[in-house]
Amino acid sequence: MTPKEYTFDxxxxxxxxxxxxxxxxxxxxxxxxxxxxxxxxxxxxxxxxIPVATSIASCVFFEWGYRKLMKKPSSIGDLSAVLTGLLLAxxxxxxxxxxxxxxxxxxxxVLVKQLYGGIGKNFLNPALAGRAFLFxxxxxxxxxxxxxxxxxxxxxxxxxxxxxxxxxxxxxxISMLDMFLGKMxxxxxxxxxxxxxxxxxxxxxxxVITWHIPVSCFATVAVLTLIFGxxxxxxxxxxxYNLLSGGLVLGTIFMATDYSTSPVTARGRIIxxxxxxxxxxxxxxxxxxxxxxxxxxxxxxxxxxxxDQLTQPRQFGVTREDVKAKKAAAKAAKKEAKEAAANG
Amino acid sequence: xxFKFHGGVHPDYKxxxxxxxxxxxxxxxxxxxxxxxxxxxxxxxxxxxxxxTMGQKIGENEAPVSAPIHSPVSGKVIAIEPRPHPLGxxxxxxxxxxDGLDTPCTDLAPLTEEELNDQxxxxxRIREAGIVGMGGAMFPTAFKIRGGLGKVDTLIINxxxxxxxxxxxxxxxxxxxEELLKGIQLARIASGLDKAYYGIExxxxxxxxxxxxxxxxxxxxxxxxxxVKYPQGGEKLQIKAITNREVKPGGLPAGVGCNVISTQTxxxxxxxxxxxxxxxxxxxxxxxxxxxxxxxxxxxxxxxxSYLVEQCGGFVKEPKKVVLGGPMMGLIATNLEAVNIKxxxxxxFFTEEEDRTVENPTCIHCxxxxxxxxxxxxxxxxxxYFQKRxxxxxxxxxxxxxxxxxxxxxxxxxxxxxxHSFKTAKILFAVRAAEEKARAEAAAKEAEHK
Numbered sequence: 001m002t003p004k005e006y007t008f009d010x011x012x013x014x015x016x017x018x019x020x021x022x023x024x025x026x027x028x029x030x031x032x033x034x035x036x037x038x039x040x041x042x043x044x045x046x047x048x049x050i051p052v053a054t055s056i057a058s059c060v061f062f063e064w065g066y067r068k069l070m071k072k073p074s075s076i077g078d079l080s081a082v083l084t085g086l087l088l089a090x091x092x093x094x095x096x097x098x099x100x101x102x103x104x105x106x107x108x109x110v111l112v113k114q115l116y117g118g119i120g121k122n123f124l125n126p127a128l129a130g131r132a133f134l135f136x137x138x139x140x141x142x143x144x145x146x147x148x149x150x151x152x153x154x155x156x157x158x159x160x161x162x163x164x165x166x167x168x169x170x171x172x173x174i175s176m177l178d179m180f181l182g183k184m185x186x187x188x189x190x191x192x193x194x195x196x197x198x199x200x201x202x203x204x205x206x207x208v209i210t211w212h213i214p215v216s217c218f219a220t221v222a223v224l225t226l227i228f229g230x231x232x233x234x235x236x237x238x239x240x241y242n243l244l245s246g247g248l249v250l251g252t253i254f255m256a257t258d259y260s261t262s263p264v265t266a267r268g269r270i271i272x273x274x275x276x277x278x279x280x281x282x283x284x285x286x287x288x289x290x291x292x293x294x295x296x297x298x299x300x301x302x303x304x305x306x307x308d309q310l311t312q313p314r315q316f317g318v319t320r321e322d323v324k325a326k327k328a329a330a331k332a333a334k335k336e337a338k339e340a341a342a343n344g
Numbered sequence: 345x346x347f348k349f350h351g352g353v354h355p356d357y358k359x360x361x362x363x364x365x366x367x368x369x370x371x372x373x374x375x376x377x378x379x380x381x382x383x384x385x386x387x388x389x390x391x392x393x394x395x396x397t398m399g400q401k402i403g404e405n406e407a408p409v410s411a412p413i414h415s416p417v418s419g420k421v422i423a424i425e426p427r428p429h430p431l432g433x434x435x436x437x438x439x440x441x442x443d444g445l446d447t448p449c450t451d452l453a454p455l456t457e458e459e460l461n462d463q464x465x466x467x468x469r470i471r472e473a474g475i476v477g478m479g480g481a482m483f484p485t486a487f488k489i490r491g492g493l494g495k496v497d498t499l500i501i502n503x504x505x506x507x508x509x510x511x512x513x514x515x516x517x518x519x520x521x522e523e524l525l526k527g528i529q530l531a532r533i534a535s536g537l538d539k540a541y542y543g544i545e546x547x548x549x550x551x552x553x554x555x556x557x558x559x560x561x562x563x564x565x566x567x568x569x570x571x572v573k574y575p576q577g578g579e580k581l582q583i584k585a586i587t588n589r590e591v592k593p594g595g596l597p598a599g600v601g602c603n604v605i606s607t608q609t610x611x612x613x614x615x616x617x618x619x620x621x622x623x624x625x626x627x628x629x630x631x632x633x634x635x636x637x638x639x640x641x642x643x644x645x646x647x648x649x650s651y652l653v654e655q656c657g658g659f660v661k662e663p664k665k666v667v668l669g670g671p672m673m674g675l676i677a678t679n680l681e682a683v684n685i686k687x688x689x690x691x692x693f694f695t696e697e698e699d700r701t702v703e704n705p706t707c708i709h710c711x712x713x714x715x716x717x718x719x720x721x722x723x724x725x726x727x728x729y730f731q732k733r734x735x736x737x738x739x740x741x742x743x744x745x746x747x748x749x750x751x752x753x754x755x756x757x758x759x760x761x762x763x764h765s766f767k768t769a770k771i772l773f774a775v776r777a778a779e780e781k782a783r784a785e786a787a788a789k790e791a792e793h794k
Contacts, residue, residue, distance in 0.1 A: 013748070013753070015665060210711075313721075317593050318593060319590075
């Protein structure tokens with residue numbers, strides 16, 4: 001009766017799965033970064049691609065090497081190391097010496113990412129942690145903005161952000177439109193708000209990220225700078241300069257939304273975004289570094305897991321009243337237990 | 345306007361309702377399992393050597409949660425023995441040699457005009473005809489309706505058919521619209537209600553238009569076109585879409601005054617009451633990349649899968665998986681000698697083409713599973729604590745309230761076996777509860793001895 005013996009899989013439910021895997025998501029983020037890379041090349045010349053190349057190559061190498069050494073399955077196929085490398089290079093000045101990213105890549109990939117178990121398990125954003133490490137270790141190289149093609153003399157090579165937060169704050173010498181387009185000194189991938197926003201919109205459309213973190217973060221920075229102002233200028237101008245300068249846009253769209261290091265719940269993400277916004281402004285106003293976004297994100301990274309615990313969503317079929325009643329009952333039970341303990 | 349629910353996914357539907365319905369000639373030998381419903385399995389009423397007619401009752405159990413089983417063909421009983429059941433295991437089955445005559449059984453006469461308006465008569469007939477939930481759950485329909493009397497104020501007919509590949513419900517709507525409406529009317533009368541809601545996904549617009557053109561209000565039926573989103577046909581979500589009520593965690597649909605029955609169940613009720621034909625036939629879809637051509641078929645229960653594969657032109661590629669039902673919630677069959685039963689809405693033969701498992705599933709903490717979970721759970725944490733076998737935490741993350749729709753696994757870029765793990769977790773919880781109960785009983789006994 002049996003025509004042929006077949007062996008059938010026991011199969012995990014569901015039997016079909018979406019096409020998109022980790023690799024496709026990482027690829028989407030890389031695609032979203034390309035406009036900003038293009039602006040970087042436009043502003044810093046093709047030579048600026050050298051640190052980008054060494055950064056990506058060394059990140060992939062360290063990821064491969066570590067996994068090989070530890071006899072763990074290779075994970076370079078998911079493209080997350082490529083993305084880390086690209087992001088790291090984008091947060092460095094355009095004229096960074098070629099060997100600098102290699103040191104940053106080692107810190108990012110080995111110490112921050114792989115020692116904690118690799119993708120999804122690290123609690124700090126690898127690229128940002130690498131950047132922070134480099135800033136701390138090679139401070140003079142990391143604030144050398146002379147690579148900018150538009151630089152003529154020393155004055156114009158101060159970044160707008162540095163001008164905003166100088167001892168005597170002044171309006172940037174670069175027009176707001178130029179800042180929006182990216183015609184200003186700064187880090188390779190951070191200069192063009194327009195290019196980064198394009199990438200952000202792409203990520204939102206592809207549902208790679210949700211709106212919660214970027215919107216809440218931008219809104220917080222905007223509101224705070226609008227209220228407090230500074231530099232003897234119109235508060236609205238001050239707010240716009242703040243939004244357009246430094247690594248805020250790159251950080252908020254691409255770093256703060258990093259999966260491993262941000263909360264997963266909607267409410268958690270909003271609180272997280274607000275936290276980054278507040279810390280960014282606080283560090284910019286009061287900190288030693290003009291750039292606050294990097295450290296704001298790294299600090300909030302540490303809170304991500306806690307925020308997830310704090311903001312467990314209300315499940316289907318449970319109303320607000322149910323939650324309240326449950327809390328009240330738990331409180332009453334606790335009180336009763338306490339009283340019983342006191343009496344007994 | 346139907347209400348929305350959180351999450352859900354849009355899988356590649358791959359539906360082919362334009363493939364006309366073929367009637368599958370019953371095989372020379374049918375194998376009728378004595379368990380085709382949730383509840384007590386039936387005891388055979390016939391013996392080896394008996395002649396049976398098509399529609400004759402051959403299995404029965406008096407327990408309330410049960411449904412009798414009827415012969416799908418006429419012929420001779422040649423064996424009563426355990427045979428492979430589609431859901432695994434060997435289950436007692438009545439094997440009938442088909443004489444090819446389809447001599448009908450006359451035990452169930454069509455209901456009279458008067459009986460068709462009598463709640464009790466319809467309920468008795470639903471039970472006698474062995475009707476169960478034909479969407480796949482196979483819960484005895486008569487018991488479901490009786491259990492809801494007095495509590496249920498809304499009867500919902502599920503016509504979402506949100507699973508990819510399946511077309512059986514859609515084609516039933518297109519080919520038997522009037523009968524379907526009459527069947528819904530009967531279910532409505534049996535439930536003692538004035539109105540029933542028929543929720544249909546908008547991707548079946550032709551069926552919606554056809555049903556609306558037949559004046560469903562005459563039958564006390566309102567057609568509700570619904571958003572195309574999996575799992576729209578999930579019981580809790582169907583209730584949410586139509587009434588905006590949410591079934592409480594751990595609760596039953598009747599708890600919010602709703603009963604949901606599926607399209608083909610309503611059609612089976614029509615046939616049982618108007619034609620006197622019990623439940624031994626259904627419309628199903630056979631598809632997947634392993635078979636030569638997909639088929640929408642009317643098929644008797646008890647037909648072996650191997651016979652059905654032949655009817656689809658045989659295998660063109662090495663099959664890796666046999667899925668019973670839709671690909672999202674369907675269960676796996678591992679034996680081609682198993683047969684289709686009342687709840688088999690589809691049989692899918694998948695090759696490696698449909699397979700997207702990876703060697704090292706890795707959670708990247710992206711939160712996509714939260715975005716798609718219609719129960720608003722946190723699958724990534726449920727999975728994390730499942731792996732640690734941390735029961736307390738699993739409970740805190742509501743593993744037991746997972747409806748196993750598969751959305752999280754479907755969407756997971758890290759390809760984690762999420763849904764599968766939660767099903768396993770539920771089994772672990774049940775085992776643990778049983779162990780605790782046994783331990784408590786043993787302790788009680790010991791205390792008594794002392």
